[in-house]
Amino acid sequence: MASLLDVYSRNDNKSREYLLLRSQLQHYWNRNNVAAIASIEEALKLYGEDDELLSFAIELASSTGSKINGFSAGDLAEKILSQNPDNQFALRVMAETLINEQRWNEAYDMCKSFIEKPDASLESYFNFIDVCIELKKNDEAWNTVASLYNEKSDNEAVIQEYIKVLIAIGKKDEASSLIDSLIVTSSSKMKSFLYYERSFIVKSDDEIFASLRSSLTSNPRNSDSLFRLYSIYLEKKDYRKAQYYLKQVVALNPSNERYLKLNSELELLINR
Numbered sequence: 001m002a003s004l005l006d007v008y009s010r011n012d013n014k015s016r017e018y019l020l021l022r023s024q025l026q027h028y029w030n031r032n033n034v035a036a037i038a039s040i041e042e043a044l045k046l047y048g049e050d051d052e053l054l055s056f057a058i059e060l061a062s063s064t065g066s067k068i069n070g071f072s073a074g075d076l077a078e079k080i081l082s083q084n085p086d087n088q089f090a091l092r093v094m095a096e097t098l099i100n101e102q103r104w105n106e107a108y109d110m111c112k113s114f115i116e117k118p119d120a121s122l123e124s125y126f127n128f129i130d131v132c133i134e135l136k137k138n139d140e141a142w143n144t145v146a147s148l149y150n151e152k153s154d155n156e157a158v159i160q161e162y163i164k165v166l167i168a169i170g171k172k173d174e175a176s177s178l179i180d181s182l183i184v185t186s187s188s189k190m191k192s193f194l195y196y197e198r199s200f201i202v203k204s205d206d207e208i209f210a211s212l213r214s215s216l217t218s219n220p221r222n223s224d225s226l227f228r229l230y231s232i233y234l235e236k237k238d239y240r241k242a243q244y245y246l247k248q249v250v251a252l253n254p255s256n257e258r259y260l261k262l263n264s265e266l267e268l269l270i271n272r
Helices: 002-011 016-029 033-047 051-064 073-083 088-100 104-115 122-134 138-151 156-168 172-182 188-198 205-218 223-235 239-252 257-271
Strands: none
Touching: 016 033, 016 051, 033 051, 051 073, 051 088, 073 088, 088 104, 088 122, 104 122, 122 138, 122 156, 138 156, 156 172, 156 188, 172 188, 188 205, 188 223, 205 223, 223 239, 239 257
């Protein structure tokens, strides 16, 4: 892909194709999202509301939590949907935007429409289940995840969603038994997830911290565990320790505006 980029750059380093390819290379290959965002922003300024450029901009904004030329992933999805209301990718991003903005009732209607399609993705089912949990539609969440688990009990993502729902609806003993049966033979990433979820089952502070430490030992880049430790220390008003963990979350998600905002707010608390 890099050699193809060289060919484009020799011909016209301001062409639409070159700027899109450069942004994709920076995002997927170099993992340099700051540069990728700059490239796609330049492309959009030059070529306007091109569907392919907008689609990649949405993906970039969604995966990094950043704005592109001042527009969030949801804003960009609305641009595409104004031109093509049936664009499935943009519709999925809109659903995720509604979830991120905690507009649960709107998200419920959209997510439900997705899982009614014959080719519904697992991610669509997971989004629907998560929204049901937030709306306390526990029976709907349980029936959906149990059906998935019966069909795909060997799929790690399905197992994870199943455990999350067990805990959310109060079936903690079942969740604990399943975690115990999986934790020894699981991969490092799965083990990290299992320890993280165990932290919601155990009761004492010592057990919670032990679970989260084990989660990070298995996967030091587990943002969920790092963020939970930040939240715990923030609640305890131990702002220095909260900052220690939040800074690691920010380092893993350097373009995520939510985490950057929380970090700025924490700085104010520390310097007050």
